[in-house]
Amino acid sequence: MLFSGKLNKLRTLAFGLVFIGFAVMYIGFAGFAGYLGALLAHNMVVMAIFLVLGFFCVIGSSVMYMWLGMVSTKAVQVYCPNCSRITKIVGVKDECMFCKQQLSLDPKDAPQT
Numbered sequence: 788m789l790f791s792g793k794l795n796k797l798r799t800l801a802f803g804l805v806f807i808g809f810a811v812m813y814i815g816f817a818g819f820a821g822y823l824g825a826l827l828a829h830n831m832v833v834m835a836i837f838l839v840l841g842f843f844c845v846i847g848s849s850v851m852y853m854w855l856g857m858v859s860t861k862a863v864q865v866y867c868p869n870c871s872r873i874t875k876i877v878g879v880k881d882e883c884m885f886c887k888q889q890l891s892l893d894p895k896d897a898p899q900t
């Protein structure tokens with residue numbers, strides 16, 4: 788579920804970005820507190836850079852969630868023939884969010900009758 792379909796993949800990425808952002812901010816603070824050697828200890832500039840970078844990661848994640856929400860409302864809902872559930876397609880080709888079945892809206896991929 789986490790890595791099936793473009794929407795879920797991007798959601799997982801946005802989710803991970805929050806943790807990356809916090810990790811970056813934490814590293815910045817650990818450096819300031821002196822845990823990462825004397826070079827970074829009490830260095831305001833380095834800590835500020837790390838905090839701003841981490842902050843942007845968290846903000847970027849929120850923006851990404853907002854954007855994904857808008858993409859999700861525009862995504863085409865289709866019936867998956869493999870697991871017979873309703874899933875969403877982003878773009879022309881995507882995989883089912885439940886069973887990773889490749890689905891396509893391209894008429895060229897329609898079965899020949």
Ligand SMILES: [Zn+2]
Binds near residue numbers: 870872883885887
């Ligand atoms: Zn499916």
